Amino acid sequence: MAEARSAAQHFRIRFDEEGGAFRDAVCQFRRNIFRRFYVTRNSIRNNVWPSSPLNLAVAGGVSFILIRQKSYPSLNCLREILLKPSEILPYKDDIPKTLQEIFAACVDSVGFFIVLTQVRQSILKVLLGYKRWLYEPPRNPSLFTRVWGSFLYIYQEYQKALNMSSDFVDKGPGVHLQRILSFRSYFTANWVTDWWERYAYLKNRAPLPINSNYYGLGNIEWTPTTHQSARAAALMYLMMKFKRSIDREEMPPLCIKNIIPICMWQYERMFATYRFPGEDIDTLTHYSSSESKHVVVVCRGLYYKVDLFDSRGNMLTPAALESLICDILRDSERDYESVSEEERHIGALTGQNRTECFRTHLFYLSNGVNKESINIIASSAFMVFLHHESFESLYHATPYVLGAVHKGYHWAEKSLYFHVFPNAYMAMNCEHSWGDAPCSGHAIEYFLKMEQTDGMYDENGHCSNIHAPRRPGQTRPPQRIKWEVNEHLAAKIRGSVEFCEKKFEDLDCELVKFQTFGKGFVKIIKVSPDAFIQMILQLAYFRMHGKAVLTYEATTTRLFAYGRTETVRPLCHESMAFVKAYDDETVSAQEKIRLLRVACKNHVEKFKNCMCGKGFDRHLFALYILSKALAMEHEFLEYALFMPWILSTSQTPTNQILNTPSPNDIEHRHKMSPGGGFGPVADNGYGVSYIFPEDTTIFFHIASKKHCAETSTAKFKETIVRTLHDVQQLCVGESSYLKGLEY
Secondary structure (H helix, E strand, O other): OHHHHHHHHHOOOOOOOOOOHHHHHHHHHHHHHHHHHHHHHHHHHHHHOOOOHHHHHHHHHHHHHHHHOOOOHHHHHHHHHHHHHHHHOOOHHHOOHHHHHHHHHHHHHHHHHHHHHHHHHHHHHHHHOOOHHHHOOOOOOOHHHHHHHHHHHOOOOOOOOEOOOOOOOOOOOOHHHHHHHHHHHOOOOOOOHHHHHHHHHHOOOOOOOOOOOEEEEOOOOOOOOOOHHHHHHHHHHHHHHHHHHHHOOOOOOOEEOOOEEOOOHHHHHOOOEEEEOOOOOOEEEEOOOOOOOEEEEEEOOEEEEEEOEOOOOOEOOHHHHHHHHHHHHHHHHHHHHHOOHHHHOHHHHHHOOHHHHHHHHHHHOOOHHHHHHHHHHHHOOOEEEEOOOOOOOHHHHHHHHHHOHHHOOOOOOEOEEEEEOOOOOEEEEEOOOOOOHHHHHHHHHHHHHHHHHOOOEOOOOOEOOOOOOOOOOOOOOOEEEOOOOOHHHHHHHHHHHHHHHHHHHOEEEEEEEEOOOOHHHHHHOOOOHHHHHHHHHHHHHHHHHOOOOOEEEEEEOOOEOOOOEEEEOOOOHHHHHHHHHHOOOOOOHHHHHHHHHHHHHHHHHHHHHHHOOOOOHHHHHHHHHHHHHOOOOOHHHHHHHOOOOOEEEEEOOOOOOOOOOOOOOHHHHOOOOOOEEEOOOOOOOEEEEEEEEEOOEEEEEEEEEOOOOOOOHHHHHHHHHHHHHHHHHHHHHOHHHHHOOOO
């Protein structure tokens, strides 16, 4: 029934002012035929890659030529072999000789094509299974790695990561569980990702804002225009282009060192995805491209559906979208006072704990007008919030982008939610279960690059009419989304606003720009920039609190099919040796530098191990899920998995878009993005995100809870900055010693 209902929706007949049902039905039928054709074509291409249908045609032609030739007696033996398939034809004597030869050539070419595809795919699996390059110096790899890289370079367009994850073998407790987990790995593309999504995200009952959702920021000190409407229109246009490249499978895979491809599966659900609340577990729903041709724009608490395509199916130009945004700004300013405060803050309902969200959705949002409105929001490509209150800069707006649900600033259950401020600065808030921050960061990088290089704005800062279609259709005006708010729902909204406001007031979040040095200096002392910052955080926390704590750093496992993240644990014997020695006056400066380098080297090794599937946190998590399912609980799994992450950290990746203007150039330095951040995992901990946008700057996003007497974002920030300066002075004082060291 679900498939039948879905099929019926594809051919729903609609009436408009320009024509009747027949023309609409014909257009819809034509679009579906073309869509199904391209989906089928792409599916065939992907399944036979790296071979192509052209290989099949060439094989057929060569086979037919070899069968037909009679000039070279030495090839007669091969000709007889190629003609073998024609012997299976019934009534062979009645079939002309030429048709027999054509049939034999077709069978031969298909067989050769299947064997060729399997061999080439097997070779790719072997090539991509080699990970030794991670452990070698990037500037002086071994001869074997160079040869391997040369072979792999041929296949740099490869769009699929390995389908099977490595079989982890552990001699510790839970041997029986390990055998079952190993068995599962042979029958799933990734043995942990679906469990991670289900139990770490969808089954978690904590509120989404601050606890799960994360944020990203656009240009921190520069905007290409001062018009809010123009920036919002450019954002909508470019994000829809980005989405279309994903839907059409035209986006090239990201490649490490421009050679090794990583899995792009997470991108499929970046847009048009909604997290519906459930009583015990939420449901993540992704809508097809035919259902998500619109966005939802929010202004002054009023919600509008904006179609991004005209009546002929053409994507609206940025100029046309800016006109629609201006209409929304005028309409919301005129009508917002006529709408109750509770209705304007209805988004706060998505900020409650998930079970409470489910009950509210079940009783108040699952029928009538409210259900239709929820469906419009859920199926939208993304949401855009037009702020009417200005912030002096994004430094001051950061806490609001992360957690101000009570003001109607978010719809926490939507996969992507963009913010555009009156001064044209932009930011985004992301629901976390569909994918991880590097994917949404990739989208932001794409937007920031294209609006600078694609002629998006005219000399007055308004959107230009680029990429206008030859035969434009009628532009549909924005449609106001209505809500039915009775007394009971209004009380629920007020309670949600109060709940979310308390959570927001407890948030202590700050964006820090450190410009004394950046990764350029870190490379001079010949250590990894990421490892260096991790050791700085360890030393800063120890200085402030007098103890070391369990620390979480996320790394990607997208070298594997459907990979998401693994945990790197920066706290270790090597890091503690450096931390304890640093403020010890009896330890020499050179010994401190040596300990820093040893700790950084150890961290890099662990980071690479996790990327290669040798981490143990997700492994323990999968064993724990199995132990619960099979009633084979073990205290070791409880102990290992439920220690609190007091310090939760992550580095925001950069340069995911090729040919992006470099922030290292003086003319582009003020256009850099500071990345994004997230809330603390533990109430008595910190959430720290950092980014190296260019060689002389480091941004830190630091968050904690105000109610905890042990933590203070301001003090931790000051300690981090002081520690950075101290380590810099130490290294500068021993510059002659550093020159003799290897990277």
